[in-house]
Amino acid sequence: MMIDLTELLATAPFSLYKHEKSALLTAGLTDLTRHHYESCEPYRNILNAIAFDVQRVSSYDEIPFLPVRLFKELDLLSVPRSEVVKTMTSSGTTGQAVSKIYLDRETSAIQMKVLTKIVSSFIGGQRLPMLILDAPSVLKDRAMFSARGAGILGFSLFASDKAFAFDDNMGLDSTVIDRFLEKHKGKNILLFGFTFMIWQHFYKELLKLGTYYDLSRGILIHGGGWKKLTSEAISSADFRKRLHEVCGITRIHDYYGMVEQTGSIYMECQQGHLHASIFSDVVIRRPLDFTPAHFGERGIVEVVSLLPRSYPGHALLTEDEGVVLGEDDCPCGRLGKYFRILGRLKNAEVRGCSDAYAARFF
Amino acid sequence: MLTPQDFSKIECRVPLHPDFDRIFAARAFAPFCDEVMAFLQDLSAWLLQDTVARNFPDVVSFAFWCRKGALRAMKERYSGQQLRLGRGVVFHIAPSNVPVNFAYSLAAGLLAGNANIVRIPSRDYPQVEIICSALRELLEQGKFRHLNKYVILVRYEKDDTITDFFSAHCDVRVIWGGDRTIADIRRSPLPSRSFDLTFADRYSLCVINADVYPGDIDPARLAMDFYNDTYLFDQNACTAPHLVVWLGETTNVAMAQEIFWSNLHLVVAEKYVFQPGSAVNKLTDAYRFAASSGGCHVRTMADNLIVRIQLDQLRQGLEDVRSTCGYFYEYEAKILDDIVPLINRKFQTLSYYGIDSVAMRRFIEENRPSGIDRIVPIGRTLDFSLVWDGYDLIGTLSRTVILTP
Numbered sequence: 001m002m003i004d005l006t007e008l009l010a011t012a013p014f015s016l017y018k019h020e021k022s023a024l025l026t027a028g029l030t031d032l033t034r035h036h037y038e039s040c041e042p043y044r045n046i047l048n049a050i051a052f053d054v055q056r057v058s059s060y061d062e063i064p065f066l067p068v069r070l071f072k073e074l075d076l077l078s079v080p081r082s083e084v085v086k087t088m089t090s091s092g093t094t095g096q097a098v099s100k101i102y103l104d105r106e107t108s109a110i111q112m113k114v115l116t117k118i119v120s121s122f123i124g125g126q127r128l129p130m131l132i133l134d135a136p137s138v139l140k141d142r143a144m145f146s147a148r149g150a151g152i153l154g155f156s157l158f159a160s161d162k163a164f165a166f167d168d169n170m171g172l173d174s175t176v177i178d179r180f181l182e183k184h185k186g187k188n189i190l191l192f193g194f195t196f197m198i199w200q201h202f203y204k205e206l207l208k209l210g211t212y213y214d215l216s217r218g219i220l221i222h223g224g225g226w227k228k229l230t231s232e233a234i235s236s237a238d239f240r241k242r243l244h245e246v247c248g249i250t251r252i253h254d255y256y257g258m259v260e261q262t263g264s265i266y267m268e269c270q271q272g273h274l275h276a277s278i279f280s281d282v283v284i285r286r287p288l289d290f291t292p293a294h295f296g297e298r299g300i301v302e303v304v305s306l307l308p309r310s311y312p313g314h315a316l317l318t319e320d321e322g323v324v325l326g327e328d329d330c331p332c333g334r335l336g337k338y339f340r341i342l343g344r345l346k347n348a349e350v351r352g353c354s355d356a357y358a359a360r361f362f
Numbered sequence: 363m364l365t366p367q368d369f370s371k372i373e374c375r376v377p378l379h380p381d382f383d384r385i386f387a388a389r390a391f392a393p394f395c396d397e398v399m400a401f402l403q404d405l406s407a408w409l410l411q412d413t414v415a416r417n418f419p420d421v422v423s424f425a426f427w428c429r430k431g432a433l434r435a436m437k438e439r440y441s442g443q444q445l446r447l448g449r450g451v452v453f454h455i456a457p458s459n460v461p462v463n464f465a466y467s468l469a470a471g472l473l474a475g476n477a478n479i480v481r482i483p484s485r486d487y488p489q490v491e492i493i494c495s496a497l498r499e500l501l502e503q504g505k506f507r508h509l510n511k512y513v514i515l516v517r518y519e520k521d522d523t524i525t526d527f528f529s530a531h532c533d534v535r536v537i538w539g540g541d542r543t544i545a546d547i548r549r550s551p552l553p554s555r556s557f558d559l560t561f562a563d564r565y566s567l568c569v570i571n572a573d574v575y576p577g578d579i580d581p582a583r584l585a586m587d588f589y590n591d592t593y594l595f596d597q598n599a600c601t602a603p604h605l606v607v608w609l610g611e612t613t614n615v616a617m618a619q620e621i622f623w624s625n626l627h628l629v630v631a632e633k634y635v636f637q638p639g640s641a642v643n644k645l646t647d648a649y650r651f652a653a654s655s656g657g658c659h660v661r662t663m664a665d666n667l668i669v670r671i672q673l674d675q676l677r678q679g680l681e682d683v684r685s686t687c688g689y690f691y692e693y694e695a696k697i698l699d700d701i702v703p704l705i706n707r708k709f710q711t712l713s714y715y716g717i718d719s720v721a722m723r724r725f726i727e728e729n730r731p732s733g734i735d736r737i738v739p740i741g742r743t744l745d746f747s748l749v750w751d752g753y754d755l756i757g758t759l760s761r762t763v764i765l766t767p
Contacts, residue, residue: 042653042654043653045652045653045654045655045656046649046652046653048652048656049648049649049652049658049659049660049671050652050659050660050662051659051662066649067642067645067646067649069642069646070646070649070650070653073650074650074653074654076653287636287638287641287642287666288636288638288641288665288666288667289664289665289666290641290645290666300638300641300642317642317645319639319642321638345638345639345642346637346638346639347639
């Protein structure tokens with residue numbers, strides 16, 4: 001059964017109970033599996049190789065998941081190339097392979113609509129003045145453009161006005177910030193940036209300069225992962241507390257998302273829990289046999305999403321570790337699974353005499 | 363010449379303060395000379411007595427390899443009437459990710475009669491430290507002190523100036539490593555009479571005759587042997603098979619596969635330290651392979667410890683789609699000769715069960731494949747020998763003096 005996403009957009013994003021959502025996802029993801037099987041030859045080859053029978057799917061967690069790394073190494077698309085309107089790439093330092101995600105008009109549009117739907121449920125339906133905690137060059141410099149640039153562009157949907165808080169050397173641009181705060185005095189403002197950049201170039205700078213900006217009416221959305229911060233032993237709770245100390249901000253939402261599944265992001269509630277909306281879900285997999293883990297059990301994060309139609313990215317095995325904390329019973333009131341990301345899966349250390357592996361993959 | 367600043371970048375492990383001019387001027391010995399034999403057998407005895415060394419099977423294997431009786435057997439195989447001497451100075455570049463390989467390379471250089479400068483792995487392996495300290499202690503002893511200009515172990519980060527320096531003073535340069543390492547090292551020129559001996563990245567496979575399996579072997583024992591060939595070094599040693607070729611009647615093959623893989627699974631489940639990241643790597647590799655080729659089947663297994671991909675047809679280039687940590691292609695061949703088109707110069711070790719050596723000899727003689735340098739029973743792939751990758755190490759690292767009476 002094909003799911004009418006337009007109809008789903010009329011539903012509140014965290015309003016379906018487990019049994020309703022499960023039926024919806026199973027129907028929608030099975031349909032996507034069939035669609036990609038028919039339209040994407042490499043995907044079809046994979047499903048044939050594992051003798052997968054889509055007729056026998058009884059639950060969406062039985063659908064094969066592709067490791068995200070495959071998108072770095074293969075061109076995977078389920079529409080004719082002529083219909084590709086946008087190719088998204090993941091972040092990656094120079095020389096590293098990047099994911100290539102092919103979007104047609106339909107998938108690209110639905111991604112934006114779903115992103116709007118999810119984010120609005122946290123910040124309200126009004127556009128807000130947006131202070132970007134990053135440098136303007138991030139959008140100009142092709143080498144830097146990618147996940148960071150795409151994130152900023154994506155969240156710019158919610159901006160009535162925009163300013164970059166950093167100069168191109170990642171220093172605080174106090175002139176811009178002062179002017180921006182003066183102009184939007186008394187209004188709610190949206191702040192957006194990448195977790196590590198905010199910590200390094202915003203929090204630490206404010207601390208050093210001893211400057212206090214009143215951002216008590218601010219809503220901060222940040223993402224990009226905690227990898228660089230875990231080395232400094234900063235937890236999500238520390239992050240909120242310390243930021244509050246330097247600028248009075250209280251509404252802080254981390255988000256979890258990836259370029260391979262743009263749109264259906266996971267936002268953090270005031271409890272510090274990431275939430276799956278009705279458009280997507282997480283399944284934690286046991287590394288030893290990839291069976292679904294129990295709630296509370298650590299494993300590899302699989303993400304499923306109803307959005308990817310132009311490329312076979314509806315069920316993906318990430319390289320993150322996480323844990324589902326519960327479902328339908330977060331004190332914040334949102335329905336659906338809520339979870340925590342525990343960090344990147346450690347690369348397997350391989351002994352032996354060949355360097356071919358390292359050269360190929362890392 | 364190296365400046366004092368360049369010298370400061372060389373970390374000398376054995377001896378702590380080498381005099382390179384004396385080393386470069388050291389006179390070579392004849393192969394298997396008594397001094398070297400005595401030194402290596404004392405090294406073996408030392409390592410076998412060392413309580414720390416005993417915890418490392420690879421150190422113990424090395425110690426066994428160079429124990430007195432084993433050395434004598436090697437010497438006997440080489441003894442001839444020829445007048446031979448080592449070539450002089452051998453500069454060894456050991457691979458960075460196999461801890462004990464450097465010791466075999468050094469031993470081969472010594473047995474051939476040379477002074478040896480060995481660049482040891484930059485990673486801090488306890489095995490390397492154990493062997494280095496044993497070497498240091500032995501070379502301090504009066505009876506071996508005169509050998510200290512023949513055994514030099516150094517460590518340095520990638521540095522062309524230092525590599526240039528050692529290269530300019532060696533008679534043979536022995537390079538272990540991937541294609542990139544070899545290309546890097548080769549940028550440093552050698553004296554005109556010197557040459558490189560390269561041990562590049564290789565590919566290995568295994569063949570099992572299902573018609574005689576398990577026959578009189580205990581399947582658990584063969585599984586253990588296969589485990590040592592593969593999982594012991596995460597299937598990343600050059601000698602580890604990546605393709606298992608089955609010979610025999612179809613029904614026998616089906617039964618043999620069932621017995622073989624289930625026995626292997628028991629061993630892996632018990633012994634192998636499974637890394638979650640390897641499960642994702644193997645899934646990625648399997649799907650990448652499947653995505654671009656029809657005619658393959660990813661076999662369903664109980665878990666991710668063993669990944670098997672059955673091939674309907676053999677295709678060239680399998681050496682480029684291998685993985686690690688327990689990832690195998692399988693193919694049912696009618697006869698062993700079916701694999702010939704697959705074989706190229708990258709192929710090193712063919713391990714086997716259930717095929718006699720007459721048949722193996724015929725296989726090589728009749729098909730004259732461009733690769734395969736070793737044919738050994740399952741369980742023996744890691745055994746180091748003085749003939750390696752098709753080179754007679756003693757012959758190559760020494761020279762013949764023609765004496766016409």
